[in-house]
Amino acid sequence: xxxxxxxxxxxxxxxxxxxxxxxxxxxxxxxxxxxxxxxxxxxxxxxxxxxxxxxxxxxxxxxxxxxxxxxxxxxxxxxxxxxxxxxxxxxxxxxxxxxxxxxxxxxxxxxxxxxxxxxxxxxxxxxxxxxxxxxxxxxxxxxxxxxxxxxxxxxxxxxxxxxxxxxxxxxxxxxxxxxxxxxxxxxxx
Amino acid sequence: xxxxxxxxxxxxxxxxxxxxxxxxxxxxxxxxxxxxxxxxxxxxxxxxxxxxxxxxxxxxxxxxxxxxxxxxxxxxxxxxxxxxxxxxxxxxxxxxxxxxxxxxxxxxxxxxxxxxxxxxxxxxxxxxxxxxxxxxxxxxxxxxxxxxxxxxxxxxxxxxxxxxxxxxxxxxxxxxxxxxxxxxxxxxxxxxxxxxxxxxxxxxxxxxxxxxxxxxxxxxxxxxxxxxxxxxxxxxxxxxxxxxxxxxxxxxxxxxxxxxxxxxxxxxxxxxxxxxxxxxxxxxxxxxxxxxxxxxxxxxxxxxxxxxxxxxxxxxxxxxxxxxxxxxxxxxxxxxxxxxxxxxxxxxxxxxxxxxxxxxxx
Numbered sequence: 001x002x003x004x005x006x007x008x009x010x011x012x013x014x015x016x017x018x019x020x021x022x023x024x025x026x027x028x029x030x031x032x033x034x035x036x037x038x039x040x041x042x043x044x045x046x047x048x049x050x051x052x053x054x055x056x057x058x059x060x061x062x063x064x065x066x067x068x069x070x071x072x073x074x075x076x077x078x079x080x081x082x083x084x085x086x087x088x089x090x091x092x093x094x095x096x097x098x099x100x101x102x103x104x105x106x107x108x109x110x111x112x113x114x115x116x117x118x119x120x121x122x123x124x125x126x127x128x129x130x131x132x133x134x135x136x137x138x139x140x141x142x143x144x145x146x147x148x149x150x151x152x153x154x155x156x157x158x159x160x161x162x163x164x165x166x167x168x169x170x171x172x173x174x175x176x177x178x179x180x181x182x183x184x185x186x187x188x189x
Numbered sequence: 190x191x192x193x194x195x196x197x198x199x200x201x202x203x204x205x206x207x208x209x210x211x212x213x214x215x216x217x218x219x220x221x222x223x224x225x226x227x228x229x230x231x232x233x234x235x236x237x238x239x240x241x242x243x244x245x246x247x248x249x250x251x252x253x254x255x256x257x258x259x260x261x262x263x264x265x266x267x268x269x270x271x272x273x274x275x276x277x278x279x280x281x282x283x284x285x286x287x288x289x290x291x292x293x294x295x296x297x298x299x300x301x302x303x304x305x306x307x308x309x310x311x312x313x314x315x316x317x318x319x320x321x322x323x324x325x326x327x328x329x330x331x332x333x334x335x336x337x338x339x340x341x342x343x344x345x346x347x348x349x350x351x352x353x354x355x356x357x358x359x360x361x362x363x364x365x366x367x368x369x370x371x372x373x374x375x376x377x378x379x380x381x382x383x384x385x386x387x388x389x390x391x392x393x394x395x396x397x398x399x400x401x402x403x404x405x406x407x408x409x410x411x412x413x414x415x416x417x418x419x420x421x422x423x424x425x426x427x428x429x430x431x432x433x434x435x436x437x438x439x440x441x442x443x444x445x446x447x448x449x450x451x452x453x454x455x456x457x458x459x460x461x462x463x464x465x466x467x468x469x470x471x472x473x474x475x476x477x478x479x480x481x482x483x484x485x486x487x488x489x490x491x492x493x494x495x496x497x498x499x500x501x502x503x504x505x506x507x508x509x510x511x512x513x514x515x516x517x518x519x520x521x522x523x524x525x526x527x528x529x530x531x532x533x534x535x536x537x538x539x540x541x542x543x544x545x546x547x548x549x550x551x
Contacts, residue, residue, distance in 0.1 A: 013354065013414060017421045019231055020222075027218050027225075032210040039211055051217065055224035062229060075204040086198060100194075107192045125199040132200055144206065147197045159209075175193065 008076040015065050023058055030077055034058070034084045040150050041088035044098050053091045057084045085148065101150045106171075111179050131181040135174050142167055143174040212518070288328055290379045291339040294390050295330065295467075296510065296531035305466055306330055306532060311437040313338070317429045321345035324429030326406055332465035333441045334370075334526050335394045338404075339377075342411055344385040344425050352424060354414030355387055361407040368397030369517040370526075387411070394468070394526040396517045400439045405432045441465035442535060442550070450544040453477040457523070459543055464535055464550060468528045469498050471543050478523045498527050499542040508533055 011029070015022030031054065038053040060083050068079055092098060100107070113124055135143055138160050145151040145159075146167075157167045202208075213221075287295075287303075287310045297303040310330040317324045323343040330337050344350055355376060362372045372393035379388050391406060393399075407430035412421045443463045449456040450473070457475025464470075500508035510531035517524045541548045 013421075017414075019229070020226065023225055024218075024222055027213070027222055031213045031218055031221060033208065035211040035213055035217075036208055051221060052224070055221045055228065058221065058225040059228045062225070074201050077204050078202050081202050082198070089194075089198075102194055107194055109193050109196070113196055128196055128199055129201060132197075141207070144197075144200070144202065147193050148200055148202060149208065150194070178193075 011076060012065060012068065015062060019062060023062060026061060026076075027058060030080050031058075033077055034080055037081055037084035037149060038088045038091075041085065041092055041101065042096065043101075045092075045096055049091070049096065053088050054084075056091070057087050060087060081148075102147075109175060109179055109182075111182055113182060127182070127185050131178055131185075134181075135177060138162070139170045139174045139177075142170050143178075146171055287330070288339055290377055290388060291328055291337075291390070294339075294375075294377045295337065298531060298534075302466070302532040302534060305440070305534075309438045309440055309466070311435075313431075313433045315431045315433045317431045319427035319429055320425075322411070322425045322427045322429070324406075324408060324431055326431045326433055329435065329437055330467065331399055331435060331437045332439050332467050333398050333400065333443075333463050334396065334470045334524075335465070335468035335528050336391075336399050336435065336437075337467070338391040338393070338406065340389055340391065340406065340431075342387045342389070342408075342425065342429075343383075344411075346385065348385040348425070350385060350387050350411075350424065352413035353416075354412075354421070355424070356412055356421075357408040358410035358412055358423070359408065361405075362391060362393055363405045363407075364393075364395055364397075364399065365403040366397060368395045369519065370395035370397075371515050373513070392512065392528060394470075394515045394528065396519075396524045396526075399435055400437065402435050403432065404435055405430060407431075439465070440535075444548065444550055446543075446548050448546055448548065450546040452544060459546065459548070462541060462543065462548060462550070464500075464533070464538065464541070466529075466532045466535060468526060469500060469533075469541065470524060470526045471498050471541075473523045473525075474521055475523075476521055478518055478521050496527055497525055497544050500533065501539050501542065502537050503539045504537070505539075508538075 007029075011022065011025060014025060034054050034057045035050060038050045038057070042049050042053060057080065061080060064083075068074075068076070092101075113128065132140060132143060134140075142156055142160070145156045146153070153164050153167050153171075156162075157164045160167070162170075287307050292303055292306065295306055297306055309332075310328055312328055313326045315326045322345060323341075325341040325343060326338060327341060328339045342350075357374070360372075360374055364370075370393065372391055374389050374391050377388050377390055379386070407428070409428040410423050411425040411427075413424050414420075415422045441463045442465070443461060445461050446459050448459050450459055452473070452475065455475065455477025457473045457477055459471060459473055461472040462469065463472075496511050496514055498514075502508055508529070510529045510533075512528045512530040514525060514527040517526075538550050541550060
């Protein structure tokens with residue numbers, strides 16, 4: 001068992017046996033990671049919005065801890081990233097009622113992928129995962145920063161020492177590769 | 190589904206993906222915890238654990254109620270699930286005063302490194318007993334900011350401690366004079382253990398100098414994970430507290446690079462680096478560390494590549510044995526402490542990389 005998996009296993013047991021201490025330690029360990037995602041998505045919001053959203057994420061963690069399956073190879077941090085992303089997008093849509101972060105143009109892939117039906121979702125999610133993971137660096141990281149974490153182009157450029165234009169070009173290239181790969185592997189509907 | 194952001198909701202970000210993690214000050218953490226508890230209907234965080242546990246007993250997986258004997262610490266217990274696999278070479282016990290299982294935990298690569306540990310370590314040999322069970326704090330090694338303390342829990346004669354997930358209900362490690370930091374406790378495997386003895390190591394760090402400080406270690410109720418009820422049950426009830434002085438030798442070397450490094454979108458000054466066979470500590474000052482006067486400490490269990498202080502050896506290799514790290518901030522001051530999972534030969538270190546900046550230590 002790796003350090004991370006062992007750490008997760010111990011924390012899951014603690015969340016089940018002692019919610020206060022489990023949540024306290026989950027916040028200690030992963031509160032910053034959850035806040036990162038919430039803050040990026042709720043960028044127009046007040047600090048109170050972000051804090052509310054972070055606490056919603058830990059509510060969902062506790063409520064869903066029985067469904068968390070370590071055997072699927074997902075770490076608790078990655079699982080929490082997913083919860084945070086979903087919760088913050090929901091909060092942005094329903095509570096803040098502000099515009100989408102990404103423009104329609106940037107967000108359009110021009111192919112449709114079935115991620116609704118259970119069987120298709122399982123297969124296509126895996127293909128999506130592999131396709132993104134097979135993008136060359138730094139295109140892969142740029143793609144994840146932008147489309148998963150919704151980071152600003154300028155911030156990504158600064159972080160990676162690239163120009164804004166270069167980041168935009170690489171995002172465009174990543175989109176095209178993703179589209180081509182999804183078509184090639186027959187996952188488009 | 191046509192939108193990329195929606196599709197990416199099905200993407201799983203790997204644990205080590207480099208993301209700049211937002212800081213949470215202590216006040217935020219407390220408020221978030223309180224809000225979370227309120228939303229879950231679990232009440233005030235200030236309540237005793239017994240009350241909270243009872244409130245949570247609607248959940249079928251939560252069992253039992255236990256009494257809180259002292260205030261909770263923000264620490265992370267690595268349980269039996271985190272059993273460490275040691276890649277220890279055989280060393281001759283004749284060279285060292287340290288307990289052989291403690292040495293295995295500290296993981297020296299050869300006799301020389303084991304001898305170094307033997308030189309810096311000290312015997313504590315203090316005990317406390319309650320309800321037939323004894324806490325025996327045996328030995329310790331340390332440096333300026335880190336410490337490893339070996340202790341046993343000895344159950345009453347005839348007790349068989351063979352369950353999974355042994356840990357303490359409460360743990361407390363106090364250091365006087367006080368400074369920021371954290372600790373966790375790992376259980377260790379013993380060669381031919383007695384049935385009624387369990388061994389643990391407290392791994393701790395503090396921002397202040399630990400050598401010659403007064404320490405106390407307190408633990409209560411040894412618990413185990415019961416698979417039938419899927420809850421924790423008390424194996425050995427009791428409260429044990431031992432006080433002792435940190436009399437180990439400190440072989441740390443200190444460097445003062447005074448170099449600026451990028452942090453939080455600004456520049457901060459690397460004031461001091463302290464390196465020892467057990468850990469490395471880097472101390473910074475700068476406005477971009479924090480925009481308020483909050484004080485916080487956190488313990489992280491990161492993979493080697495994520496750790497902000499890296500050690501490179503003269504033979505060109507990177508030292509990869511990192512056990513965990515802690516970060517303490519206080520306004521515009523920050524300290525990062527990284528503890529190793531094996532012994533570092535500091536004479537063989539070529540340079541360090543601190544937040545991406547090369548620091549020569551020759």
